[in-house]
Every structure is written in structure tokens, then in C-alpha cells.
Amino acid sequence: MTTTSDTRAGEQGRSRPGRIIVSANPLNAEIPPDAWQHTITPTDQFYVRSHFAAPQADADSWSLQLSGALEGAREVTLAELRALPTRTLTATMECAGNDRLGFAPLCEGEPWGSGAVSTGVWTGVALRDLLARVRLRPTAVELLFTGADAGAPPDSSGALAFERSLPLAKALDPDTLLAFELNGAPLPHIHGGPLRLVVPGWYGMASVKWLTRITALEQPFAGYFQRERYVLVRPGEAERVPLGAMAVKSRITAPSEGATLPMGSHTVSGVAWSGSGVARVEVRVDHDGAWQAARLHDGPRYAWRRWEWTWEADEPGKHVLQVRATDEAGNTQPDVAAWNQFGYVNNAIQSVVVYIGEREAA
Amino acid sequence: MTTTSDTRAGEQGRSRPGRIIVSANPLNAEIPPDAWQHTITPTDQFYVRSHFAAPQADADSWSLQLSGALEGAREVTLAELRALPTRTLTATMECAGNDRLGFAPLCEGEPWGSGAVSTGVWTGVALRDLLARVRLRPTAVELLFTGADAGAPPDSSGALAFERSLPLAKALDPDTLLAFELNGAPLPHIHGGPLRLVVPGWYGMASVKWLTRITALEQPFAGYFQRERYVLVRPGEAERVPLGAMAVKSRITAPSEGATLPMGSHTVSGVAWSGSGVARVEVRVDHDGAWQAARLHDGPRYAWRRWEWTWEADEPGKHVLQVRATDEAGNTQPDVAAWNQFGYVNNAIQSVVVYIGEREAA
Numbered sequence: 001m002t003t004t005s006d007t008r009a010g011e012q013g014r015s016r017p018g019r020i021i022v023s024a025n026p027l028n029a030e031i032p033p034d035a036w037q038h039t040i041t042p043t044d045q046f047y048v049r050s051h052f053a054a055p056q057a058d059a060d061s062w063s064l065q066l067s068g069a070l071e072g073a074r075e076v077t078l079a080e081l082r083a084l085p086t087r088t089l090t091a092t093m094e095c096a097g098n099d100r101l102g103f104a105p106l107c108e109g110e111p112w113g114s115g116a117v118s119t120g121v122w123t124g125v126a127l128r129d130l131l132a133r134v135r136l137r138p139t140a141v142e143l144l145f146t147g148a149d150a151g152a153p154p155d156s157s158g159a160l161a162f163e164r165s166l167p168l169a170k171a172l173d174p175d176t177l178l179a180f181e182l183n184g185a186p187l188p189h190i191h192g193g194p195l196r197l198v199v200p201g202w203y204g205m206a207s208v209k210w211l212t213r214i215t216a217l218e219q220p221f222a223g224y225f226q227r228e229r230y231v232l233v234r235p236g237e238a239e240r241v242p243l244g245a246m247a248v249k250s251r252i253t254a255p256s257e258g259a260t261l262p263m264g265s266h267t268v269s270g271v272a273w274s275g276s277g278v279a280r281v282e283v284r285v286d287h288d289g290a291w292q293a294a295r296l297h298d299g300p301r302y303a304w305r306r307w308e309w310t311w312e313a314d315e316p317g318k319h320v321l322q323v324r325a326t327d328e329a330g331n332t333q334p335d336v337a338a339w340n341q342f343g344y345v346n347n348a349i350q351s352v353v354v355y356i357g358e359r360e361a362a
Numbered sequence: 363m364t365t366t367s368d369t370r371a372g373e374q375g376r377s378r379p380g381r382i383i384v385s386a387n388p389l390n391a392e393i394p395p396d397a398w399q400h401t402i403t404p405t406d407q408f409y410v411r412s413h414f415a416a417p418q419a420d421a422d423s424w425s426l427q428l429s430g431a432l433e434g435a436r437e438v439t440l441a442e443l444r445a446l447p448t449r450t451l452t453a454t455m456e457c458a459g460n461d462r463l464g465f466a467p468l469c470e471g472e473p474w475g476s477g478a479v480s481t482g483v484w485t486g487v488a489l490r491d492l493l494a495r496v497r498l499r500p501t502a503v504e505l506l507f508t509g510a511d512a513g514a515p516p517d518s519s520g521a522l523a524f525e526r527s528l529p530l531a532k533a534l535d536p537d538t539l540l541a542f543e544l545n546g547a548p549l550p551h552i553h554g555g556p557l558r559l560v561v562p563g564w565y566g567m568a569s570v571k572w573l574t575r576i577t578a579l580e581q582p583f584a585g586y587f588q589r590e591r592y593v594l595v596r597p598g599e600a601e602r603v604p605l606g607a608m609a610v611k612s613r614i615t616a617p618s619e620g621a622t623l624p625m626g627s628h629t630v631s632g633v634a635w636s637g638s639g640v641a642r643v644e645v646r647v648d649h650d651g652a653w654q655a656a657r658l659h660d661g662p663r664y665a666w667r668r669w670e671w672t673w674e675a676d677e678p679g680k681h682v683l684q685v686r687a688t689d690e691a692g693n694t695q696p697d698v699a700a701w702n703q704f705g706y707v708n709n710a711i712q713s714v715v716v717y718i719g720e721r722e723a724a
Contacts, residue, residue: 023679024719101682104710105697106649111682113715287468317385320463320473335467348466353475357386 016045022110026050027190030115036253036271039299039306040090041118043183048190049095049116051162051225052151055210059186059194064178068144068216071135078194081178084125089175089200091302092119092273096203096230096243100343107343114251114350117273119303122198124179128172136168139218143171145197146213156224164208164230165221166199170244175200175302178211200302201275203243203344205230233341245275248333249347250307250325260355266311272296272325273304280326281307286319294323316357324349378407384472388412389552392477398615398633401661401668402452403480405545410552411457411478413524413587414513417572421548421556426540430506430578433497440556443540446487451537451562453664454481454635458565458592458605462705469705476613476712479635481665484560486541490534498530501580505533507559508575518586526570526592527583528561532606537562537664540573562664563637565605565706567592595703607637610689611709612669617683622717628673634658634687635666642688643669648681656685678719686711 019029027050035045064076095116097109127143147162170176179198180187187193192209199206205225232241250272255261272278282291294309313319326332337348381391389412397407426438457478459471489505509524532538541560542549549555554571561568567587594603612634617623634640644653656671675681688694699710 021679021717021719025678028679101713101715104713106682106684106713108649111648111680111715113680286473287470316387317383317390318473318475320468322468351463351466351468353463353473355383357383 016042019045019048020113020115022112026053028110028112030113031118032115033256035115035118036251039119039271039303040121040183043120043185043188043191046118046120046182046191047093047095047116049204050149050190050209051153052149054189055148055150057148057189057194057210062194062212064195064211065213066130066134066215067213069137069140069218070216071137072133074134076130078180081125081130081195082180084129086123087126087174087177088121088123088181089177089302090119090121090300091175091198091200092117092246092304093198093204093207094246094249094273096205096344097342099346099348102346102348103337103339103343105339107339107341109342116204120182121184122177122179122200123181123184124177124195124198126174127176127178127197128174130178131172136216140168140216142167142217142220144213144215144217144221145208145211146215147192147208148210148212153224153229156228160224162208162225163221163223164206164225165217165223166206170199170202201245203230203246203275205243229342230344231342232338232344234338235341243344246273247345247347248272248274248276248278248325248327248331250278250281250323250333250350252321252323252350252352255321255352255354257352258354260357261313263313263316263356266313267308268294268311268321268323269306269308270323271304271306272323274325274327274331277301277328278305278325279328279330282324282326283309283311284322284324285311291324313356317355319354319356321352321354322349378404381407381410382475382477384474388415390472390474392475393480394477395618397477397480398613401481401633401665402483402545405482405547405550405553408480408482408544408553409455409457409478411566412511412552412571413515414511416551417510417512419510419551419556419572424556424574426557426573427575428492428496429575431499431502431580432578433499434495436496438492440542443487443492443557444542446491448485449488449536449539450483450485450543451539451664452481452483452662453537453560453562454479454608454666455560455566455569456608456611456635458567458706459704461708461710464708464710465699465701465705467701469701469703471704478566482544483546484539484541484562485543485546486539486557486560488536489538489540489559490536492540493534498578499580502530502578504529504579504582506575506577506579506583507570507573508577509554509570510572510574515586515591518590522586524570524587525583525585526568526587527579528568532561532564563607565592565608567605591704592706593704594700594706596700597703605706608635609707609709610634610636610638610640610687610693610695612640612643612685612687612695612712614683614685614712614714617714617716619714620716622719623675625675625678625718628675629670630656630673630683630685631668631670632685633666633668634685636687636689636693639663639690640667640687641690641692644686644688645671645673646684646686647673653686675718679717681716681718683714683716684711
């Protein structure tokens with residue numbers, strides 16, 4: 001399945017707005033503003049992140065190579081994988097570069113607005129269930145995941161595959177999946193089908209698409225996408241912080257930016273997520289207002305959660321709505337996210353401007 | 363004339379979009395996005411800044427009191443003022459809090475977007491021509507300008523008038539006007555009519571509306587709007603920097619945010635201004651691009667100047683257009699404006715996101 005046929009399939013009988021293309025080749029695309037109304041992002045609106053041209057990927061002949069520090073290195077077909085017990089979970093996935101446009105100065109990388117985040121229902125096999133069959137050697141320290149997509153990034157010394165490693169603890173988590181379905185249907189090619197890793201709670205770069213090889217490493221992986229990209233490089237700091245779990249973040253989905261509302265009671269609502277659970281969501285109106293607790297809906301562990309808050313709007317004019325979430329470790333979204341060279345982890349508090357009463361007569 | 367009647371007058375035969383109300387009482391309102399197409403802002407779209415309720419102001423009985431360190435303290439009627447030689451000049455006026463919403467954390471004060479700036483043709487009498495008739499004493503160091511509007515700001519100790527002072531050098535500049543016309547018609551009440559000070563090149567707070575008194579001071583003025591507001595208060599810095607000349611700034615007015623354009627050649631255009639002249643305007647496409655010189659149109663000394671640049675758009679997808687201006691002293695707009703408590707002087711480089719080619723099919 002190609003991008004084009006995916007889009008065509010999506011056109012059959014749907015009236016949803018399409019994704020917003022950030023770059024056409026390779027395809028990078030955001031969810032449309034309309035998509036925030038869905039707790040589960042429709043597959044044809046799910047954001048797309050590609051590093052290289054999409055590779056050939058035929059489900060019938062697809063196999064996964066297992067090698068390195070394993071007792072039983074081998075090749076696994078999709079049919080063999082599907083014969084293992086399956087696991088389904090709902091998880092929000094966010095690109096580490098989401099909201100990169102919010103950084104000033106502008107950072108290197110794809111100019112993502114706020115739409116490089118989606119929530120899907122993933123079905124696959126727990127990676128640990130497969131690993132139990134091939135048995136890691138005690139010398140293994142990381143697992144390396146290699147996609148079938150490859151190319152030469154502008155600043156690299158040559159062609160390379162998209163590869164990322166995971167520490168064993170995260171790789172062996174029962175929720176780390178070898179996924180072959182999204183939202184109850186075979187995983188579309190543009191989302192990494194027929195097979196991708198899904199690492200719930202982590203930024204999307206960990207969820208390697210078109211997964212073709214797993215290698216058990218006896219040394220930490222130091223490849224391009226592990227050490228040169230997807231690290232926080234802050235001015236004046238020598239440390240390069242590797243990205244992992246998603247930082248706590250929230251979004252107002254109603255009312256929309258620039259909306260004009262009558263005086264009276266309005267429901268302000270949205271979603272909040274983090275790699276490690278959302279404890280609290282608060283809303284503020286204008287600078288002078290106090291932060292007030294929103295009602296936080298329940299939901300699956302790795303999925304964004306809806307929240308809502310009732311606004312008694314009794315003052316005409318322009319107002320600024322802000323939302324902030326706090327994770328279970330007590331981390332609250334910052335007013336300003338720490339600038340870093342590649343523009344990752346922008347979880348700054350969002351401001352939405354709305355008008356109460358009427359604009360001046362036209 | 364009241365706000366309401368001004369609006370009503372504006373409605374007679376016009377089809378322009380109205381201002382965007384930031385607060386209704388007192389009236390604070392931005393120019394609508396449509397207004398950027400006009401080099402001279404139409405009067406009924408000119409931004410409005412009020413600190414207190416608009417005062418009674420009848421042109422027939424209006425007079426200006428002159429007092430303090432003067433040889434000839436007296437009262438001047440509008441008719442007497444109009445009998446002096448008049449002067450007309452085009453000047454851009456910007457609220458010091460314009461783009462306050464761009465600061466994070468959010469700052470105290472009116473939630474201005476980008477529309478608290480306008481350009482008008484002002485007609486009046488040079489302040490120096492009036493002062494020549496009343497003669498300053500040699501002990502005078504500043505002139506204090508008092509508006510007829512008064513009230514109690516939330517954090518002040520009581521009621522006070524809107525008052526600002528000017529150093530003698532600026533007050534005696536031949537372009538500092540006692541203005542009674544805007545765009546060739548009597549100055550509307552909401553813009554400070556029948557009489558306001560106009561201090562070209564300075565932030566709008568200096569151009570005192572409903573001007574009712576001028577006092578020659580022998581000590582620098584230390585009132586609320588001089589020392590408590592309209593000063594830059596930066597975290598960790600003891601110095602409170604008083605605001606004066608407008609910092610260099612620019613704006614892309616076409617294409618508009620979120621526009622989708624076909625591949626090919628497009629004109630990117632906008633305006634640039636500063637309190638002390640614009641020397642250079644440059645445009646950049648995406649992070650990797652170099653800054654490229656725009657064509658800068660000529661114009662009156664204190665008015666914003668139009669610029670344009672031709673974009674050969676040959677790559678589909680999402681792009682970020684940025685513009686930056688440099689003033690004649692060599693100051694260039696910053697990527698990030700220095701945060702300050704009240705959110706003044708946000709002249710950070712603007713980014714406009716546009717799409718080349720098509721969004722994904724709906």
C-alpha cells in the first residue's frame with residue numbers, strides 16, 4: 001500500500017478533512033484541527049512521520065530477523081508472530097519534534113505545528129513473548145530495532161537505516177508490542193505496516209516502522225538516530241540527553257482559537273497526556289486568574305485523557321484561555337519549554353485567544 | 363462623540379471589517395487582519411488604547427491649560443491653536459504592549475495580539491510653536507502632558523489622570539504635534555479628540571489623548587504611568603528602563619498564515635517600522651535558508667515602509683516564512699524578545715506557516 005492508495009482508500013465514503021502535509025517526500029503530515037474531537041484518532045487522520053522514502057513492504061513475504069546475543073537467533077514470519085497471543089492497547093504517540101514551530105529561534109528539523117500527535121488502538125504481540133522463545137544471552141544490554149527504510153541524512157557520512165535501541169527494561173515491558181494492527185485493521189503501510197514496534201509512553205521515534213530486524217547488543221547502540229538525533233542538545237551544556245518517555249502536555253480542543261462566544265457559561269475542553277500518567281489538569285483565564293482544577297476523565301494508561309472545565313464568561317472582550325497538566329511525578333508543564341538545538345519536547349503551556357461578546361460591527 | 367456614535371459613523375457606507383475588541387470598557391481594540399493592506403490605516407480600523415473611561419470632550423468648549431515653569435502661563439482654546447501654522451505628517455503608532463500575547467510566561471496587561479499598531483496622517487500644530495509663545499523658564503527640564511481621562515488603576519493608591527512627560531529635546535522636536543486631525547478629518551473622540559499629543563516614533567503611551575494640560579516641570583515626573591507602567595522590568599535587574607522610541611519591527615502581510623499556494627513564484631510582502639528609521643528588511647524560508655534582502659519601498663520618515671520579496675516556491679509541503687528588519691543604528695529584530703514583567707516591546711521575528719502544493723485530499 002502506498003501513500004497515494006492509502007489516501008484513496010480514505011476517500012471512499014469519508015468526509016473527514018485530510019492530514020496536513022508538512023513534507024510530501026518523504027511524507028510527513030499532521031492531524032487536521034478537526035481530528036482533536038476524536039479520542040481515538042481515525043486511521044486516515046493519524047499523523048505520519050517518515051525519515052526516508054517508504055520501503056517496499058509486502059505482508060505475505062515479510063519476515064523479522066533476530067540476531068546478536070540470543071540463544072536462538074532466527075527468522076520469524078508474520079504468520080508465526082500472529083500465532084502468538086495477541087495484546088491490544090490504546091496509546092497516544094507523539095513526535096518528539098511536535099510543536100517545534102513554537103520554539104524561538106526556529107529549530108532545525110521538520111516544521112511541525114501541534115498536530116504530530118495521535119492516539120491509536122494497537123494490536124500485536126508483546127515483544128517479551130517473542131523474546132522468551134529466542135532467549136537473550138546474559139551479556140545483552142540493549143535491543144536494536146532496524147526498519148526497512150534507509151537513506152542518507154544531509155549531515156551523515158553515508159546511507160543508513162532507521163534504527164533505534166531500547167534498554168532491556170523497556171523492551172521487556174509487557175506493553176511493548178510488535179504491532180500489526182491499528183484501530184482494528186491491518187497496520188497501513190505509511191504507519192509502518194506490515195509490522196512496527198510500538199513503545200507506549202515514549203516519543204514516536206522509539207516505535208520503529210517497517211521493523212525488519214531485532215539485534216541483541218552487548219554494548220549500547222551509538223548510531224545516528226540514537227546519538228546525533230533525538231537527543232536534547234542545549235546551548236552551553238555538554239550533556240546530550242537521550243529522549244524517552246513523553247513529557248506531560250495538554251491541549252485545549254474547544255473553544256477554538258479566535259472563537260467569538262456569547263456571555264454566559266461555556267465548556268472548555270481538551271486532552272492531556274504524558275508518558276507516565278496525568279495526575280491533574282488546570283485551566284486559567286487571563287493572566288490575573290488563578291489556576292482552577294478541570295474535571296479529568298478516566299482512560300487507558302497510555303492514552304490521552306479528556307478533560308473539561310466550565311467557564312462562566314461574564315466580561316466582554318478578548319480573553320486568553322490556558323491549560324496545564326501535571327504528571328504523577330509532580331512535573332507541571334512549563335510556561336516556556338527549554339530551547340534545544342533540534343527543537344524537541346516543546347510542552348509549553350498553550351494559550352488560546354477567544355472573544356466574549358461581539359467584535360466591533362463590520 | 364462617543365464610542366458608539368463613532369462606530370455608527372463608521373458604518374455609514376463602509377464595508378471594511380471592524381476592529382477586534384480586546385476590552386469593551388474601557389475600549390481597547392486591534393486593527394482587523396484586513397487592515398494591513400492599507401499603508402494609511404483607515405480611521406475606523408485604527409487601533410484604540412484607553413486606560414480609563416473616555417472623558418467628556420466637547421470641541422467647542424475645549425481648552426488647553428499651560429502652567430508650571432513658563433513665562434506666560436495661560437489657557438489656549440482650540441480656535442487659538444488652529445490659528446497657528448499647521449503641520450501634517452504621516453506616523454506609525456504602536457502600543458508598547460503590542461504582541462504581548464507572544465510572551466511566555468503570559469504577562470500582565472491587555473492581551474494584545476499583533477494589531478495594536480496603525481499608521482495615520484496627523485495634522486496639528488508643532489508643540490514648539492505654541493511653546494515659543496509662552497516661553498519656558500530656563501529651570502524647566504520636562505513637560506508633563508495630562509489627559510482629561512482619569513480613574514484608579516487596580517494597583518494604584520487612588521484615582522489619577524493619564525499623564526506622561528517628555529524630555530525637552532523630544533518635546534521641542536518640530537514633529538511633536540498638538541494634533542486635531544487624523545486622516546484629513548477632525549480627530550475622533552476615541553482617538554483622543556478633540557486634541558491629543560502626537561509623538562512620532564515613540565510608543566503610543568507618549569501621545570497623550572484628550573490633552574487638557576501641559577505643565578513645565580523643574581523635576582523629572584515620577585507619576586504612575588511614568589514609573590510604575592511603561593517601563594521595562596526585567597527579572598533580576600534592578601533598573602527600570604523607561605520606554606521611548608519604538609524598537610525595529612516588521613510584519614508579513616501576504617501570504618497569510620496557513621495559506622496554501624501552488625508551486626511557482628509568489629510575492630511575499632509586508633511592512634517594517636522603527637522609531638528611528640528602517641535600514642534593511644530580510645526574508646528567510648525555513649530554518650536552513652539564508653536571509654535574503656527584500657525590496658524596501660520609500661516612505662515618510664515616521665511611517666512604516668512596505669517591502670516585498672519574490673519567492674520561487676519549488677518544494678511542496680509546509681514552509682515557514684520569516685521576516686526581520688534592521689534599523690539605521692544596526693539593531694536587528696531578535697529571535698526572542700527579552701521577557702519583562704509587563705510584556706512591552708515584543709519585536710521578535712514573526713514566523714508565518716504556509717503550504718506549497720495541496721493538503722492531503724479531504
